[in-house]
Structures are given as C-alpha cells and as structure tokens.
Amino acid sequence: MQLEYQGKSALIIASSQGLGKAIAKKLAEQGVNVMISSRDEEKLKQVKNELERTAKGKIQYKACDIKNKEDIKLLVETTVSELGSIDLLVNNAGGPPAGTFEEMTDDDWQHSFELNLLSYIRITREVLPYMKKNGGKIVNIASSSVKEPIPGLILSNTFRTGIVGLTKTLATEFAPYHILINTVAPGRIATDRVAFLDEKAAEKQGVSRDVIEEKIKNAIPLGRYGEPEEFANYVAFLLSDANSYMTGQTLLIDGGLIKSI
Numbered sequence: 001m002q003l004e005y006q007g008k009s010a011l012i013i014a015s016s017q018g019l020g021k022a023i024a025k026k027l028a029e030q031g032v033n034v035m036i037s038s039r040d041e042e043k044l045k046q047v048k049n050e051l052e053r054t055a056k057g058k059i060q061y062k063a064c065d066i067k068n069k070e071d072i073k074l075l076v077e078t079t080v081s082e083l084g085s086i087d088l089l090v091n092n093a094g095g096p097p098a099g100t101f102e103e104m105t106d107d108d109w110q111h112s113f114e115l116n117l118l119s120y121i122r123i124t125r126e127v128l129p130y131m132k133k134n135g136g137k138i139v140n141i142a143s144s145s146v147k148e149p150i151p152g153l154i155l156s157n158t159f160r161t162g163i164v165g166l167t168k169t170l171a172t173e174f175a176p177y178h179i180l181i182n183t184v185a186p187g188r189i190a191t192d193r194v195a196f197l198d199e200k201a202a203e204k205q206g207v208s209r210d211v212i213e214e215k216i217k218n219a220i221p222l223g224r225y226g227e228p229e230e231f232a233n234y235v236a237f238l239l240s241d242a243n244s245y246m247t248g249q250t251l252l253i254d255g256g257l258i259k260s261i
C-alpha cells in the first residue's frame with residue numbers, strides 16, 4: 001500500500017533521536033514537511049542535515065523544552081509560520097526516571113507529570129485551533145506499560161495511562177472536526193532509552209547488559225527488540241490519508257510482548 005499525505009505538514013516532538021527521529025525520517029521521505037524538535041539545537045541541526053539526504057519534504061528545526069509552556073507556544077507558532085500549517089502531530093517526550101514507588105520524591109513525580117503528560121496536553125491545546133480548520137491527525141507515544149505495568153517504572157506506569165485517557169476523550173470531542181487521535185504503545189524498540197533501562201537493570205541485578213537483553217528477548221514472542229524504523233511505519237500509517245476511520249485507539253507495537261487480550 002502506498003501511503004499518501006498530500007503535501008501535509010507535521011510537528012514531531014522529541015525527535016532528535018530514537019522513535020521521534022525515525023518517525024520524522026519516514027514522513028519526510030514520503031514528502032511530508034516536517035518540524036523536528038528537542039532541547040539541543042546543535043543536535044537538531046545535525047539531524048536536519050542527515051534527514052535532508054533522503055527527504056522529499058522540507059525539514060525545519062526549532063529547539064524547545066516541552067516542560068516549558070512558553071517554549072511550546074513558540075514552537076507551534078514557528079511551525080505554522082515556517083510550514084504553513086500543522087496537519088499532523090506526534091506527541092513524544094524523554095522517558096521518566098526509572099525506579100520504584102519508594103525511590104521517587106515529589107520532585108520526580110512533578111518532573112514526570114510535566115514531561116510525560118502535561119506537555120502532551122499543552123502541545124495539543126496549542127495545535128488544535130489550527131487542526132480544527134482542516135482536520136488533522138495526532139499520535140501520542142506512550143508505552144506498553146499502559147497495558148501491563150513494568151516493574152521499576154512507577155512514573156511511566158502512572159502517567160502513560162493518563163495519555164490513554166486523554167487520547168480517548170479527545171478522539172470523541174474532536175471527531176466532529178475530522179481530527180483522528182490515537183496512542184501508540186512501544187514494547188521494546190532498540191533506542192538509547194531502552195539501552196539505558198537495560199543498563200540500569202543490569203547494575204541493579206549485578207549482571208551484564210547482555211544477560212538482561214537475552215532475558216527480555218526470550219519474553220518477546222518475535223524473539224528480538226523492534227527497530228525504530230519498524231515502529232515508525234505504524235505511526236506513518238496512522239498519520240496517513242489511509243487511516244480514515246480509526247481513532248481513540250491504543251496500538252501495542254511490541255512483537256507480542258504483552259500477553260493480555
């Protein structure tokens with residue numbers, strides 16, 4: 001199936017590496033005009049150059065700390081002035097600190113609330129007025145923790161389920177404007193974040209990272225971690241014209257890791 005986007009413009013949050021970058025690359029290759037963003041301007045400049053090698057659409061970048069409300073407003077305004085509109089939005093963020101309930105302080109909770117949930121709310125609030133004019137699509141990146149809490153990731157387990165509730169509610173409220181909103185829930189996609197989590201688990205258990213990886217791969221029916229490019233394919237579909245009737249859903253992209261129905 002050929003995915004169509006008809007000259008659309010996309011804002012991809014937290015896209016200097018990992019899942020966000022893979023999505024930006026995939027969309028740009030399909031001719032979508034893309035705004036990439038994260039906190040590190042130098043890194044964004046490099047990623048823009050890299051993506052431009054295969055892009056058919058325009059690539060712009062703007063640094064933004066998504067914990068900062070004013071930064072978000074400026075990012076959305078800049079995207080609209082540089083790309084003309086925002087038809088597609090991917091909400092994404094850095095991962096929250098790892099740890100159990102007893103290890104987390106109020107500061108950790110506040111940080112993760114602002115980074116992993118409030119940022120999605122604020123970005124969506126800024127973007128919706130533009131999408132209400134011509135319709136649009138939003139994909140919110142969460143985690144497989146929304147289906148099965150992950151031991152030692154209390155902050156993810158708590159705030160990502162908020163993303164699911166937000167997505168489902170907004171999907172209903174904004175369907176009359178032809179805005180389709182879905183959540184994607186990655187299991188184990190090979191990025192720096194996952195390498196960091198495996199390293200942490202290895203330290204805690206006093207074993208090597210290879211041992212941890214092997215254990216996790218054994219729990220994944222497809223027997224391996226996913227690649228960011230594979231993950232990006234599903235998001236690209238959700239954002240494409242081909243997705244015309246699915247909204248409010250949570251899609252696990254996990255190689256079969258989560259066993260619940």
Ligand SMILES: NC(=O)c1ccc[n+]([C@@H]2O[C@H](COP(=O)([O-])OP(=O)(O)OC[C@H]3O[C@@H](n4cnc5c(N)ncnc54)[C@H](OP(=O)(O)O)[C@@H]3O)[C@@H](O)[C@H]2O)c1
Pocket residue numbers: 013014015016017018019020037038039040043064065066067092093094095096115141142143144185186187188189190191192193194
């Ligand atoms: N990979 C997986 O399998 C997996 C599984 C479950 C959940 N997730 C979640 O999905 C999200 C993306 O995962 P990933 O693996 O791509 O993570 P990653 O490789 O760590 O990338 C995180 C991105 O977020 C940006 N970022 C961090 N803090 C930011 C802030 N305050 N403002 C703006 N940008 C910020 C980072 O850039 P700067 O540091 O330069 O700002 C980077 O571009 C994370 O929340 C992760 O926990 C991933």
